[in-house]
Amino acid sequence: xxxxYQTPRYLVIGTGKKITLECSQTMGHDKMYWYQQxxxxxxxxxxxxxxxxxxxxxxxxxxxxxxxxxxxxFPLTLESARPSHTSQYLCASRSSSGQGNEQFFGPGTRLxxx
Amino acid sequence: xxxxxxxxQSLIVQKxxxxxxxxxxxxxxxxxxxxxxxxxxxxxxxxxAIRPDVSExxxxxxTISFNKSAKQFSLHIMDSQPGDSATYFCAASVxxxxxxxxxxxxxxxxxxxx
Numbered sequence: 001x002x003x004x005y006q007t008p009r010y011l012v013i014g015t016g017k018k019i020t021l022e023c024s025q026t027m028g029h030d031k032m033y034w035y036q037q038x039x040x041x042x043x044x045x046x047x048x049x050x051x052x053x054x055x056x057x058x059x060x061x062x063x064x065x066x067x068x069x070x071x072x073x074f075p076l077t078l079e080s081a082r083p084s085h086t087s088q089y090l091c092a093s094r095s096s097s098g099q100g101n102e103q104f105f106g107p108g109t110r111l112x113x114x
Numbered sequence: 115x116x117x118x119x120x121x122x123q124s125l126i127v128q129k130x131x132x133x134x135x136x137x138x139x140x141x142x143x144x145x146x147x148x149x150x151x152x153x154x155x156x157x158x159x160x161x162x163a164i165r166p167d168v169s170e171x172x173x174x175x176x177t178i179s180f181n182k183s184a185k186q187f188s189l190h191i192m193d194s195q196p197g198d199s200a201t202y203f204c205a206a207s208v209x210x211x212x213x214x215x216x217x218x219x220x221x222x223x224x225x226x227x228x
Contacts, residue, residue: 004157033215042203042218043158058215090157101146101207103216105157 023091120219137204
């Protein structure tokens with residue numbers, strides 16, 4: 001089944017730890033995105049990729065980094081987590097083909113940094 | 115500077131009533147206007163979308179009204195049901211001439227009471 005997956009769904013971690021949030025999609029989409037969303041608030045784009053070996057920073061400044069080595073995989077890494085990184089992180093993807101602009105979202109990872 | 119302004123922040127509607135959520139935008143280059151629905155613990159899912167060459171689009175109980183001159187668009191949910199209770203986000207993007215990145219409104223939390 002074509003879908004977009006995020007792991008872990010929930011993560012509670014101590015300050016200073018390195019973390020990687022995983023995102024994978026099975027739809028063959030070339031464009032992928034990471035958004036940050038605080039509870040009850042809007043989504044802010046923090047990273048995007050238009051294909052393998054392509055990554056760009058989004059509108060919201062973030063200390064996280066991303067990589068795109070495979071089309072289906074777009075992990076996000078925080079080298080040293082801080083309480084200010086506590087948020088929900090949403091991954092999305094879309095196809096370049098056709099007229100559709102629809103972005104498909106994963107279920108999100110809720111990160112809490114103590 | 116917020117490019118997409120959404121109102122109201124929260125909305126309570128009785129079952130069977132009409133829910134109306136409004137959005138206004140500033141960037142005249144926007145050419146794709148989707149509405150996303152998000153349930154707690156889930157990622158946003160595309161509900162309905164419109165392009166500026168039409169003034170209205172209807173899909174089932176959901177209708178987008180678009181006013182290009184006023185730079186406003188709205189979502190109407192007819193015969194609102196308790197299952198419609200969710201957070202709704204309007205968004206906008208620049209398509210063909212741009213990067214298809216979505217700019218989101220702050221969201222409206224809709225509660226439909228029996």
